[in-house]
Amino acid sequence: MEYPANYQFTKEHEWALVENGTARIGITDHAQHALGDIVFVELPAPGAELTAGQVLGTVESVKAVSDIFSPLPGKVTAVNSQLAQSPELVNQDPHGRGWLVQLELTPGASLPRLLNAAEYAAYVAEEN
């Protein structure tokens, strides 16, 4: 799987796509593959304020639960409501239609340094 060059990644296997002060957040293809069939996604309510590294929700497969950590600080402006009915979108299209939440980045907050696509791919290869 290609990791999109314009995305940023965490070692906890989340991705972030930052554009114009907002960030879209999801879990990586590697993460969805490791979890297996995803059956439930628990997301925060819009309006929730998150700090970087804070648990924003959970992703459940049949026999595992994983916390999702927010890669960046910000306020939740939208959640992927399609996941309530179709959590399998996270498996089918983790970097696209399987996105989880959208954040409005906290203005002026210092942003953590995330991995670029090449660094993340190397990290995953090493972890294996």
Next chain:
Amino acid sequence: MRYLPKSEPIRQAMLAELGLASADDLFAHIPEACRLQRPLRLAAGMSEPEILEFFRAAARDTAPGHASFLGAGAYHHHRPVLIDALISRGEWFTAYTPYQPEISQGTLQAIFEFQTMICQLTGMDVANASMYDGSTAMAEAALMALRLTRRDRLVVARSIHPHYREVLATYVHRQGVKIQEAATGADGRLDLDALSAAVDDTTAAVLVQSPNFFGCIEDWEQAAAAAHARGALLIAVIAEPISLGLLAPPEAADIVAMEAQGLGIPVGFGGPYAGVLAAREKYLRALPGRLAGETRDSQGRRGYVLTLATREQHIRREKATSNICTNQALCALMASIFMSVMGRRGLRELAEQNLAKAAYARRGLAAAGVEVVFSGPAFHEMVIRPRTDLAAVERKLLAEKILPGLPLRRYYPELGETALVCVTEAAPRAAIDRMIAAYAGKN
């Protein structure tokens, strides 16, 4: 040692294959100071006839064959013989949790049917595979409500079974939860004004039992209104499931915690029983315990699996909805068989018979001058104040091979010298008449 399928030569041969001289060597890695250096101080193994005689002697010392007017959360009903005939199959009682669905479809389908019948009976949307008993089901329901509402207060009717309230206190005490008791009115039912006053914006749930411990029937809708007005949940507690053959189900409740014993599970000195936990659909993910769900196999055939396991302790560990890791499968199966036998109309007829017998007893007691303490509508239990002292009643009834009602002083000192009398369909009219006479102080 008749349960062990090995001869001494085979043991020796197996030890030899392991390069060991004796069984002691199997334990040699246990530090010597930890090893028991003597035989256990227990009697020698007994034969089957000796074991039978030991327990027959014990059973003779338990008032077998008595008619009974004890209820209080454990109810004598006729148990259809099909129950023991069917659950005695080894495939039912010597199986374990259906972790492997391909070879556990019997247990899984039976659980799915149990969940369905519990929903039909209680008016709830989802029910789990069962809890330990009614008291722990109620405590788990309260924990559920505390999690769901993120509040820290419970309003608990004093007319809930005293054991259930004690168990609840044990469960929530270490979590900083405050319990406020809601008083009973003069008619034996919840004082609804006092209830409304007790509920506030920090109340997670209101817990109400019906028929309550005194046998009186509460109004679910009014209790729900009092809870919901302040955003609290209503937990409906039911100790006698047979009542649901006749009484309106607690559809206004958010969670139902019920004891299933009345549905064909032996009274058996208090257990094992099966607790029921059922709820509205929206609370599904907060529900503890096992759930069986319908699905398909790889060839498209209908089948059942344990599902939504991510709520449970073996996956979520300290964040689980509960630490429970079993259900009371065999007891739930007894309840399922009972419900299958009684069915849609039989359960109604059975409930009607209980109502009729209790009404007969209540009128008879009143006519004999025994005070029936509470006037509220009742199912099959009642609190009475005898005309003579309870010890005398007990002596007289035991002499007639009748177990009297439960003296209430230990549980409700404010009620004084009263007794809780339960009259089910299993009590013959003649025994009811003798019970009435005894409480009336007549010979």
Next chain:
Amino acid sequence: MQRDEALLFELSSPGKRAWQLPPLDVPEPAAADRPPRTRDDIPGFPELSEIEIVRHYTRLSTWNYAIDLGMYPLGSCTMKYNARINEQVVRLDGLADGHPLQPLETMQGALRIMRRLEQALLEITGMDAITLQPAAGAHGEQTGILMVRACLEQRGDARQTVLIPDSAHGTNPATAALAGYRVENLRSDSRGMVDLASLEKQMTPQVAALMLTNPNTLGIFEQDILRIAEIVHQRGGLLYMDGANMNALAGRARPGDFGVDVMHLNLHKTFSTPHGGGGPGSGPVAVKSHLEPYLPAPRVRESKAGRFTLDFEQPHSIGRVRAFFGNFGMFVRALAYILANGAEGLRQTTDDAVLNANYVRRKLSADYALPYATPSLHECVFSDQKQAAQGVRTGDIAKRLMDYGFHPYTVSFPLVVPGAMMLEPTESESREELDLFIAAMRAIAEEARTQPDLVRTAPHSTRVSRMDEATAARQPVLRWQETAARTADPAAG
């Protein structure tokens, strides 16, 4: 039985009946005696005849695997033979229908059974006092940890944390959390035992208790147990033992002799009460005398004259954990089992359980990877490491075992072993049955090398094949509904 069996509700039709009540021998109640709100019907509730009910539950039963059918080596669950005499005595008149609130003089026989069981369990564990009230192992854990908390609170120092080894049952952390404690993991060392250096470091004055399973879930006896107990006690904590594996010790070692303060037993494991498809169990909790004041009430007392009473005066008790006495029917069965075995039989049972596990361990160690070389007792844990290279995982091997007529071992537990295969034969298996099982496991190892797809798609001979668990969890269908009947599967069977 291969053919499909419809749900009760699909078999139902109006007017069928399986019940008949005796005629009512009292007058019908007056209108004033009737409750205010009644129901007219229980929509969807079944209506069936007796023969249909018998067939329904008999057919369903044939789709279950069970001890009575063969070896059930589900590690940590102790699936042993359930003696038939136990089922008979529990159904005796008096014991089956006795009421838990009967007058004391009418329940002497029941109290005698409880007291005799308590005494036997105390002798077997070397502990001082016991409650039979908890309904299951996890319930016993909860009772025990609440007692730890009550004891420490009494000392004025409730503390905040419970230490739990990484090999523990999932119930342990859930239990600690329920008692209001934070959970801290304690790592195992390369021997598969508690890492003493970590314990030294983590056993701070904040730690209330160490919850230890011994032998642990790898089947390994904690050889440093005396030192472990010493460290925990020196730092003011208590040692809780999860006694799920007591069947490895009964008659050979007693927790009371190696520093345990409080422990639970699983009557449905060590003492053979039937598992019943997932319960009922029973989880008595035994303590040393310093914890006795915190036991749930009532306690059973015996006078010199042999009269039994119930003692409710327990001012420091943690309170009730269950209504009535607990799962009395399980007490009867467990006592019958103990009486049948006697001292010698219980020890021989332990010896045979340990012998069987070591025999299987030896015979399979060429074909399956054994992650810990430390000697083990009643169970052994392999990993799927050798088979994983062919894409065959522990779950696949488990499914393939069904085709050979065995229940699988415990899959993917303990968590400290990736791809774990946890095997507990118990004492109930003859050498002949063990050899069949070993042959099956070896055949599967060979299949994993030569035809891995056969293993990966197993089972092939069961009534249903692998179930779609993802759909079951995504769109939960947890009860039958009338509307669903119209779309019922016409192809089933």
